[in-house]
Amino acid sequence: MKIFQVALGILAAIGGFVDIGDLVFNVSAGATFGYQLLWVVVIGVVGIIVYSEMCGRVAAVSGKAVFDAVRERLGFRTGLMALVSAQVVNLMTLTAEIGGVAICLQLLSGLPYRWLILLAGVALAIVVWVTSFDWIERIFGYGGLCLLVFAVAAVKLHPAWGAVGHGFVPHMDTESPLLYAYFAVGLLGAAMTPYEVYFYSSGAVEEQWGPKDLGLNKVNAMIGYGLGGFLSFALMIVGGALFLDKGIEPEFLGSITLGAEVPLGQIGLLLALVGILFAVSGAAIDTLFSGAYNLAQFLGWEWGRYRHPSGAPRFTLTWIVLLVLALGAVMTGVDPVQLTEFAVIFSAVAVPLKYKPILLVANDRAYMREYVNTRLANTLGLIYLVLIMIVSVTAVPLLILTNVGQN
């Protein structure tokens, strides 16, 4: 198996799992609760692996991506609700990611933020227009691997490894249980954010996977999201080891890169900035495509980056419009970091609407033939469906009760 073939999972993981929201959420969780919430990341990673594998399998066997299934299984009205909620959250996330790209470029170049927003928008448009899907995966997926510098930083900060190990066992040692619950819900929501799954399943159709690729699908989901989870651990450990004792609340992208600069100096800082730039750019492309995929699949349009733009004109127009809308929104001066926190919480609210139809289709023999869910996949799928329903019900009350995590 060629190493490049796992790029889809790595892009989905780096661009989806470790986007601007995860960077901030994971480091903030570490800075607030130390290593206590590491176990939540494990649960989130397993969940996203379960559902991504299912989506990839459905796409490979039936050629259907997520919103094909949503439209078919939920009917038009409920499907439309799912679509609207997905598009709103996608646009919020895309806005935040473009803002994140501009902040990163500013931290690297010192140039004015608003010019860099435009530069980021134009650069993303050019990349998406001229670069093949395969190369988009490779450039941003592998470029984002520079984020591994946070794993080195975590080790260099000499965390209390016993406490890190204890963090993988669910426990709560805090006077702020609501804030703890808010971070737990946020971390789960961020890990299982649905645009990763839209992108992953549509990407499988883009790459024309068939049943012969089911092994690759498993490897992609496990390695890609496993890597994303590993990076989340590293970020949380950096937050706990560097910021918790000092009482620092990391609110900026620059604060997070300090986590690599302090133990590793300039090289750590530059690798962190480059890694974040690629990861956040990858997330911007994920969300941009996801928005266009969702609409095109729901309305039955021709779609796919593998087609010439004239072969899928409405799909192409959709991503261009989304990009322009997001650029307009970020130019208003909205704080990308705060926006992404809202996006994560709101996406958690609507998650069950997207995962339920996937579970149904993955069990339908008419589509899946001998590739229907195994008993293990169904058990895990059901457990996670219940879990994300709880997350979906509690997300907004916790957002309000903790004043967006400010307690």
Added chain:
Amino acid sequence: MRRLCAAALLVVALTGSNGGTVDSHALKRDAEKVSSLATEGELLANDMAKGASTKYFARVHAKELSVAASDLADALGKRPTSPGIEGDVRKLSRLAAKVSRHLEQLHLHPTSRTVAKSLEQPLTDDADAADELAK
């Protein structure tokens, strides 16, 4: 859909309402924020003094922190306070303004190790003073 929009507006209204009276809880939170900004500034200054940062990062990040401290100073200087804590609130406002000025110096001299070195202790002192107010 109408219910969804109403819920979204309610959330924004409820979560965005932190511009009211400063009570002792808000004072504690804001003091912790000022301490956080000062401590982060001290970390940055320390790296700059060692030559472990870059010119553009130091300039941009110091400005972000400085603006955040300045915004806090402005808000604390204007907002009404609960009885008995006005003195502490205004004191915290002045402290936040001082932190902002120190961070502004880092922003203006991103390559000067001497300036960075000279600001480490003042920023540590600022953080300690904010911690006192948070108690």
